[in-house]
Amino acid sequence: MQHIPLLIVGGGIGGMAAGLALARAGFDAHIVEQAPEFAEIGAGIQLAPNALRVLEDLGVAAEVHDLAVRPRNLVFMHADTGRHLTTVDFGEPFLARYGRPYSVMHRGDLLDILLRACREYPRVTLENNRRVVDIQDFGTAAEVRFADGDTYRTDALVGADGLWSRARGLLSTDRPITDTYVAYRGALPMGETTVPVEPDDEIIWIGPNKHLVQYPIRRGELYNQVAVFRSTRYTPELEPTDDWGGPTELDAAFAGSCEQVRTSITMFNRDRRWVMYDREPLADWTRGRVTLLGDAAHPMVQYLAQGACQALEDAECLARHLAKHAGDIDEAFAGYQAERIPRTALVQHVARGWGQVWHDDGEVVPALRDRVFGRRATDDYTDLDWLYQPVTS
Structure with missing residues (x-):
């Protein structure tokens, strides 16, 4: 010891x-x-x-x-x-x-x-x-x-x-407590963005049961995005598993959003989701x-x-x-x-x-x-x- x-x-x-x-x-x-x-x-x-x-x-x-x-x-x-x-x-x-x-x-x-x-x-x-x-x-x-x-x-x-x-x-x-919200996040090189970007602004798009945050990082070389939405598949029984809040739900949650938000949702890795806990x-x-x-x-x-x-x-x-x-x-x-x-x-x-x-x-x-x-x-x-x-x- x-x-x-x-x-x-x-x-x-x-x-x-x-x-x-x-x-x-x-x-x-x-x-x-x-x-x-x-x-x-x-x-x-x-x-x-x-x-x-x-x-x-x-x-x-x-x-x-x-x-x-x-x-x-x-x-x-x-x-x-x-x-x-x-x-x-x-x-x-x-x-x-x-x-x-x-x-x-x-x-x-x-x-x-x-x-x-x-x-x-x-x-x-x-x-x-x-x-x-x-x-x-x-x-x-x-x-x-x-x-x-x-x-x-x-x-x-x-x-x-x-x-x-x-x-x-x-x-x-x-x-930990979840309110059934899930996040997908990632950063991509600024030159690979396919939507209009304001390099000097942080933008938060808010709406019913969802939001999207966008801002540049690392001297402006990368563009960071975080998409958050409420899962409709969530049940207490599914909570310990990965069987809710998946990419299909991500697309469905933002399907009614404006074009720039819908396009942004396609621009980051979907291999991992983060459950929002406190x-x-x-x-x-x-x-x-x-x-x-x-x-x-x-x-x-x-x-x-x-x-x-x-x-x-x-x-x-x-x-x-x-x-x-x-x-x-x-x-x-x-x-x-x-x-x-x-x-x-x-x-x-x-x-x-x-x-x-x-x-x-x-x-x-x-x-x-x-x-x-x-x-x-x-x-x-x-x-x-x-x-x-x-x-x-």
Whole structure:
């Protein structure tokens, strides 16, 4: 049995950011990842000003800006009629208000940046092929057992092991929840797009039970797309299987959309679908020497594009509290979750509601939504302040 002072289970964006933040705060961080290599599945990621503040604090903002795209606008369109609904100006008024731009990039690029930064710190230890099969909390220590039989004993364990977190199982028996929405996503070289593209805009096409998000990534070299729709085949019995939300349903869901959306749906790989899951917020995500971070703590549906952003905020907050309490694990974990739980729970709830507003198929909500959207000024950021302004601690 090997002793590890601080162990992070999960080497995704949240776990890697936590390791880097802890090292920069003067703590040793040991990250274990079950995959053969540190890599992100998927394509695009959106980084709002709240996330970019953290990345600046981590010392990687210059690399992020080198690879990211800063959209000029966020444009909402109606998926079926093709009608313009509203535009959010991401230009100078946005920058003046929040002090940071809105950026989009490839998820793999962000993880690579964090990985390189971690490797520059002797305080960060990185291990792959470490599949966790058991976690035990003993109050003053925790133990992690791996598939190969090795065991680590640690003074502090951070569960950054994602939606299906094993660490979360110490605190809750809850299961991920799906509202039966499924996503297909991918990126293709900009020159291979067959629809008109606004290279400086992020476009969200919303409609009944569906939406499509489009934006450029990797310096504008790739065009990222995410198509989301509600499955009509879903049943609780089918939920654990892949027998619902397939490509046939994808085509059917967007069959009534405008031509540009219908054409866009044909332009990415259909071999894999992502089920949209979240969980109910936890009132307590710490037990003894185990705490949670990122999707393990607060998985959320993607309609606010805040999953990774909130994980980055978690990483900064955890390191700050460990420094504030001079490495006292109990005090630091308590302060960390007291600060983070109210904010992340609010983001989880608002993300759900925002998705309902996008996807409503009735007569009243879409009419009110489109009327409100149509009346707002492009530089009206009132409804974004709670999310993008600096968090006071």
